[in-house]
Amino acid sequence: MALKVIKPERRRLADEVYDQLLTAITSGDIGPDDRLVQEKLAAEMQISRTPIREALLRLEQEGVLATSPRGGFVLYRMDEGEVKELYQARAAIEGQAARILAHHNDPQINAMIRRTIETEEDIASPTVRAYFEANRKIHRRFVELVNNRYLLEMFDSIWNRAVSFQLFAAIENADLSKSLGDHMALLEAIETGDKGHALEVFTDHIQAGFELQLEGLAGG
Amino acid sequence: MALKVIKPERRRLADEVYDQLLTAITSGDIGPDDRLVQEKLAAEMQISRTPIREALLRLEQEGVLATSPRGGFVLYRMDEGEVKELYQARAAIEGQAARILAHHNDPQINAMIRRTIETEEDIASPTVRAYFEANRKIHRRFVELVNNRYLLEMFDSIWNRAVSFQLFAAIENADLSKSLGDHMALLEAIETGDKGHALEVFTDHIQAGFELQLEGLAGG
DNA sequence: TGTCTGTATACTGTATACAGTATGCGAAAA
DNA sequence: TTTTCGCATACTGTATACAGTATACAGACA
Numbered sequence: 001m002a003l004k005v006i007k008p009e010r011r012r013l014a015d016e017v018y019d020q021l022l023t024a025i026t027s028g029d030i031g032p033d034d035r036l037v038q039e040k041l042a043a044e045m046q047i048s049r050t051p052i053r054e055a056l057l058r059l060e061q062e063g064v065l066a067t068s069p070r071g072g073f074v075l076y077r078m079d080e081g082e083v084k085e086l087y088q089a090r091a092a093i094e095g096q097a098a099r100i101l102a103h104h105n106d107p108q109i110n111a112m113i114r115r116t117i118e119t120e121e122d123i124a125s126p127t128v129r130a131y132f133e134a135n136r137k138i139h140r141r142f143v144e145l146v147n148n149r150y151l152l153e154m155f156d157s158i159w160n161r162a163v164s165f166q167l168f169a170a171i172e173n174a175d176l177s178k179s180l181g182d183h184m185a186l187l188e189a190i191e192t193g194d195k196g197h198a199l200e201v202f203t204d205h206i207q208a209g210f211e212l213q214l215e216g217l218a219g220g
Numbered sequence: 221m222a223l224k225v226i227k228p229e230r231r232r233l234a235d236e237v238y239d240q241l242l243t244a245i246t247s248g249d250i251g252p253d254d255r256l257v258q259e260k261l262a263a264e265m266q267i268s269r270t271p272i273r274e275a276l277l278r279l280e281q282e283g284v285l286a287t288s289p290r291g292g293f294v295l296y297r298m299d300e301g302e303v304k305e306l307y308q309a310r311a312a313i314e315g316q317a318a319r320i321l322a323h324h325n326d327p328q329i330n331a332m333i334r335r336t337i338e339t340e341e342d343i344a345s346p347t348v349r350a351y352f353e354a355n356r357k358i359h360r361r362f363v364e365l366v367n368n369r370y371l372l373e374m375f376d377s378i379w380n381r382a383v384s385f386q387l388f389a390a391i392e393n394a395d396l397s398k399s400l401g402d403h404m405a406l407l408e409a410i411e412t413g414d415k416g417h418a419l420e421v422f423t424d425h426i427q428a429g430f431e432l433q434l435e436g437l438a439g440g
Numbered sequence: 441t442g443t444c445t446g447t448a449t450a451c452t453g454t455a456t457a458c459a460g461t462a463t464g465c466g467a468a469a470a
Numbered sequence: 471t472t473t474t475c476g477c478a479t480a481c482t483g484t485a486t487a488c489a490g491t492a493t494a495c496a497g498a499c500a
Binding site for chain 4: 232233234267268269270271289290291
């Protein structure tokens with residue numbers, strides 16, 4: 001007798017709502033002008049306000065949403081100073097990840113990263129969104145392979161805050177071939193096995209992204 | 221006419237519950253054997269389950285609490301591997317903070333840190349709890365002065381996870397005078413203005429704390 | 441005595457009801 | 471026309487009610 005285990009999978013409606021909202025934000029379905037009101041969402045999803053409320057509060061706490069003075073929630077909007085701070089936080093997490101990976105310098109792991117870069121950089125239609133997602137997946141791969149749930153959690157937290165305005169996506173007409181080289185350079189920095197060096201290279205890469213971002217904001 | 225502005229201060233009951241629970245955990249009032257049940261807490265605090273539930277779920281999401289198989293929430297218990305991961309995450313945040321502080325190398329800021337170290341190290345009764353709190357305040361000071369809300373938020377998130385078992389407190393009979401020197405050494409590393417050096421010193425300090433912790437766990 | 445099965449109970453997740461507060465709009469007053 | 475005030479309404483926070491599920495316990499049966 002070999003029956004499948006039924007996953008306890010404590011999946012509540014609130015989780016479902018949370019995922020749907022985040023997806024809608026990522027896809028741009030929920031934009032800066034939309035006001036999310038508990039009752040409206042509840043009616044639309046045909047459930048009660050309770051799980052809706054839970055998901056909204058969670059997203060607020062995570063810095064994705066903010067309360068609107070007129071009631072309801074709206075996408076959280078960062079000013080330039082906050083963007084800079086977010087990039088610094090990114091550098092903290094990804095820099096440390098790079099340090100650890102360089103310390104291990106495991107050929108198998110490095111190969112896995114290389115494969116991810118190659119796969120993800122092969123973008124069919126180079127829109128900002130597509131580039132953002134590819135970029136996210138590549139950077140996430142580095143952190144994933146450190147095998148540290150807290151670093152990964154913080155990584156996701158940081159990138160989720162950026163999701164609504166495709167921060168970290170560099171600018172519209174980003175030179176993808178150059179970016180490919182950049183990502184490979186990150187990997188090569190790890191392969192030197194020099195912790196300090198790997199951290200510096202990552203930090204510089206992120207810093208460069210920040211400056212591109214600023215130009216993009218100023219230009220657009 | 222000069223009337224005081226009344227803070228909007230969107231303070232809900234859930235926030236109050238959250239604070240009370242966290243304080244109770246920090247003070248040891250809620251221990252590893254306590255099971256937190258929504259109805260019970262609601263009765264005790266004389267409010268409804270709704271805000272209680274919200275606070276509990278938030279603490280669960282933050283990794284402070286975990287659901288018990290018998291219902292209710294209990295303190296989250298980390299295994300040794302997770303403790304190691306948490307220390308790595310700490311190193312990421314505090315290391316980056318040190319890097320930035322070293323880069324600025326602002327005498328005024330450094331003086332503020334020095335003052336905090338001197339004040340906090342002057343502990344009246346050297347219990348583990350007192351040492352944990354002093355240590356937390358000193359380390360938090362470094363991060364505070366970077367002026368980066370995300371780094372500070374992550375710092376708090378990490379330390380809150382540790383609060384229930386006074387992780388990061390090193391061991392019972394920690395040599396406080398030695399530890400004082402250590403904290404001053406951290407500051408001195410920043411005062412060199414060498415980013416890479418400051419990061420390494422912080423990382424080593426945290427790593428040393430981790431090893432002390434392991435000895436403590438093994439010995440206790 | 442040990443194992444199985446039915447039932448009570450403990451606790452949660454979700455829905456709904458209620459009350460308070462802030463916002464915006466329209467009517468009255470200048 | 472512009473300003474001020476009051477009222478409707480929009481929306482939230484909190485309380486309560488309801489139903490489902492899992493755990494524990496007790497009694498039946500081997």
